[in-house]
Amino acid sequence: MNKFLYLTSLFLSIILSANAQSSKDPFVFAYFKGNGEDGLHLAYSEDAYNWKALKNDQSFLTPTVSKDKLMRDPCIIRGADGLFHMVWTVSWKDKGIGYASSKDLINWSEQQFIPVMAKKEGTRNTWAPEITYDPASKTYMIYWATTIVDKFPETASTTDNGYNHRMYFVTTKDFKTYSETKLLYDPGFNVIDASIVKDNSRFVMFLKDETREPAQKNLKIAFSHQLTGPYSAASAPITGNYWAEGPTVLKKGNDWLVYFDKYRDHKYGAILSSDLKNWKDVSDQIALPKGIRHGTILQVKQKELKKLLSQ
Template identity: 70%
Template structure:
């Protein structure tokens, strides 16, 4: 069965065997102990859980053995590659691959922040593939003790994140970890997709004092940056995180976790400038997190 991948970060599949595209959404439930969950949609708005909302893959690596914040993409090699958060306090991320989304390779731990003694966490990793250079960018949020004191706060357990990254061509050899983006505020949950000749990063402003907790955008001519100044908020008067995007019929949809409300939201735009909230039009499985 031939599959065609749309440019999204949490993996939507267009399956040509169906009369119309079918999209898959990857997410976790609870604290991520039971692993990977999937839902499907034919229109990008109404989503239904697969396998009675049971896990498709059980986590095995790290002391905490979690599978939070899953990100799956179709790589240039035809394989499906997934990274995820393995622990709230570890210095690395989880990685696994598959040829068919059913049978998975042995799960691995990639110690991307092991070299930094002050590392407090490694959260919500994502992958974006650059077909031109045949390179994968893996990026995540980390707090390193003592860095960026200008935005340090005692709120939210004193976390003060920035975006870091590594690159790889084969998931065996990785470049040294570098800073990807410092927007001048506490930032987590980024997702990068290509728009024409540019790259757009959707991210969460994690600032607590004063409260922000919204989604913003930044642009770059190159996948690894430098990225522009963050935009004004594109989400409304609620707390949002975990952005992921899909383009259907020339319309961008950005999905996000309204985590305080225990439900999902979505906004749409044709030009990435003017946004319309369509949260009331989407339907997701119960109690899902960070797809």
């Protein structure tokens, strides 16, 4: 290797290492409160178990898009471009989602409404969008749960207001242009709240079985070797004898830690696994801000947390 190539390689390795996330870096929990009317809330944790609200639990971003102007179910990821990208539920009954980006989780771009279900006749809702990045194709996938009237009649029910969801998606490389909306996952039951994470060469989808009769209302897992699927059949339930929703997942060492909303009990729960098969309930080990609702967890750098703490 000549000197120029060596220096170039060294420079790139320094840049990559500077941008790489350390396992010791703190975590941030993005969530909403109430009906999502006041916007984005953030909490932080050094150990992934004990969380403290930032900014005295005041909103970091007030919602401005859609008729209802809500900011429910915020999902934030750090993109390959170094920016934080966020999507959220803007309304109980709209045909699109909200999007904004930020360099520091404090100052946000102009909010956009992305009409992902506008072309799908009979769309009733667009709930709990999330983003997952595929480094192989350098593509972001945004996905969410939607009920389309008269679709999937085999699992139709009059309970839960007749909602009968499946997971849909679009892809983008720049959050400016988007693919056509497609069906992502039909597990043969009413499904919402999918959250997909990369696990070596495969992708793991955590999801909620929304079936009301007979009641499931639990979390399950599916797998795929490609981000856009196809995904496997859903696993047996990984949560217990309570109603759970809104999973968000972090990896701490070799352990998978899944947070979720025990929404009928008005509290949060957590389960832990090292193999994605055997799960231990660790709900009694977590501490979260009062009133926290469905959100996502991401890691930030110490300098980023320091700036958030100054707010």
